[in-house]
Amino acid sequence: MEVAQFIIQILNGLSYGLLLFLLAAGLSLIFGLMGIINLAHGSYYMLGAYLGLTIMKTSANFILALVGAATLVALLGLIMERVFFRGLYKQELDQVLLTFGFIYIFMDLAKYLWGGTPRSLPTPPLLEGSLEIFGAAFPVYRLALIVSGLAVALLLRLFLEKTRTGMIIRAGVDDKEMVTALAINIKLYFSIIFALGAFLAAFGGVMGGPVIGAYPGLDFEILVLALAVVVVGGLGTLRGAFWGSILVGFIDTFSKALFPSFSMLTIYIAMALILILKPSGLLGRMELS
Amino acid sequence: MLQLDEVHTYYGDSHVLQGVNLEVARGSVVALLGQNGMGKTTTIHSIIGFTPPARGKIIFKGINISGLPPSSIALMGMALVPQGRRIFRSLTVRENLILGYRKTKTDKTAYDLERVYELFPSLKLRSANRGEQLSGGEQQMLAIGRALLTNPDFILMDEPFEGLAPGISKELRQKVLELKKSGMSILLVEQNIEAALQLADYVYIMSKGKIVHGGSAAQLQGEKDIIKRFILL
CATH class of the missing domain: 3.40.50.300 (P-loop containing nucleotide triphosphate hydrolases)
Structure with missing residues (x-):
């Protein structure tokens, strides 16, 4: 691999990893706080991409598509949490069945509304074109993906570290029962983190739209990668989700470039190795039970 | 009561x-x-x-x-000082204390951060440390201080x-x-x-x-x- 190619692949891995982070952050924090693995989290991403496509077509405004799609999906997440998850805390098997069912509902809904052919979101005109890096071309849009992913990571970190809501969420990840003994209604924060997770996933769906597009099965594909991220990085922490995403982004990108036919296998090998060597993930605080 | x-x-x-x-x-x-x-x-x-x-x-x-x-x-x-202390280990000592702070009383028997630090001076020294970094005794002080700050x-x-x-x-x-x-x-x-x-x-x-x-x-x-x-x- 030439130097230029190598750098391009690093940037590709970084942009893909940061896209995964948008998904994994919510997945990990929802699990950390509420003990729920939401398998429909990948569906939020896919619905975000499709909704973004529709809003973009009618308004031709990328920012509106981004914020609009993410807000709609956040609302969907909020309703799901309030209506369906409230009664299922600590009932893992029921949660898995429920969220698995939702995957199929959203999948069929998407096929019904947007058809089965793969769609692609147009790149915003401002971010079209490419830059030359050591003689190789790199799309400006991917650079924008990296920048926005880093910005979201920074904002999330500030939110968790510096705000009272963030402090309560961190305390809830440590010991949510004890938080309630301090006269704090933790269920309110369950709703906040669920809606935020759905928002970020859909945000990722729109951001990734010009590169990855929107198609049936995208929900599953991205879910598997996001689950790989939380296994690798560890559950319940933003740091774990961040570094896990970067790592999985790199593994996926480089293995696709080096040995295309085994690319998915390499991620599973990494997952297996980490589960054997450090079951709580690289930076996680809790073990998958 | x-x-x-x-x-x-x-x-x-x-x-x-x-x-x-x-x-x-x-x-x-x-x-x-x-x-x-x-x-x-x-x-x-x-x-x-x-x-x-x-x-x-x-x-x-x-x-x-x-x-x-x-x-x-x-x-x-009502406040709880639980068995095993159950400190929020990823929060700092200060965050542990202010998390449940409620100003329900106005007289001088009311607890605020300063008063808990006076009661347990070693917590003040450790205020920026995370809960998991404390000794058992300090964690117990923190658990009591955390309960007092809800002004129960x-x-x-x-x-x-x-x-x-x-x-x-x-x-x-x-x-x-x-x-x-x-x-x-x-x-x-x-x-x-x-x-x-x-x-x-x-x-x-x-x-x-x-x-x-x-x-x-x-x-x-x-x-x-x-x-x-x-x-x-």
Whole structure:
């Protein structure tokens, strides 16, 4: 691999990893706080991409598509949490069945509304074109993906570290029962983190739209990668989700470039190795039970 | 302040509390003494609402709180210093303290961060450290400080001296005595007879999910042998 190619692949891995982070952050924090693995989290991403496509077509405004799609999906997440998850805390098997069912509902809904052919979101005109890096071309849009992913990571970190809501969420990840003994209604924060997770996933769906597009099965594909991220990085922490995403982004990108036919296998090998060597993930605080 | 009337609590199928009756008068310290597995912590968890009772009444300040969520019960002026301390380990000492801070009183008996730091100076030194970096004694101070900052009228303390070195244990007992003198109502779970008799006005003895004996600390002072027998029941 030439130097230029190598750098391009690093940037590709970084942009893909940061896209995964948008998904994994919510997945990990929802699990950390509420003990729920939401398998429909990948569906939020896919619905975000499709909704973004529709809003973009009618308004031709990328920012509106981004914020609009993410807000709609956040609302969907909020309703799901309030209506369906409230009664299922600590009932893992029921949660898995429920969220698995939702995957199929959203999948069929998407096929019904947007058809089965793969769609692609147009790149915003401002971010079209490419830059030359050591003689190789790199799309400006991917650079924008990296920048926005880093910005979201920074904002999330500030939110968790510096705000009272963030402090309560961190305390809830440590010991949510004890938080309630301090006269704090933790269920309110369950709703906040669920809606935020759905928002970020859909945000990722729109951001990734010009590169990855929107198609049936995208929900599953991205879910598997996001689950790989939380296994690798560890559950319940933003740091774990961040570094896990970067790592999985790199593994996926480089293995696709080096040995295309085994690319998915390499991620599973990494997952297996980490589960054997450090079951709580690289930076996680809790073990998958 | 608090009254339990025929409280029955289950963990799944196991009938842990089998009709517990006890009372904590305003401004008094009451100890609940007994061996491991007799239902002391379940009693505490039933009162704060972690494990709501299946039957019976828990009257707090004249209101039946049985079945209310813990956050509502705590809001009424109850605080918990739990077994095992349960510090938020990824939060700093300061964050642990201010998390539940409520300014419910305006007089000088009210607790704020400064006053808790005065009570436990070592917490002030460690204010930027994370909960997981503290020693056992410091964690216990933090658990007590965290409870005080909710400005409660009543504190549940579940074995606050468990696993501490003798020196620090003695120091903390002194702090609990000071709290008692300030008029705080406390229900204290203990395995140690001496600690219970030193701190409490009234002592209940618990065995197999029931209160089997009770008496004032002065009265029980001369009955230590009887107490030991009761505890071993």
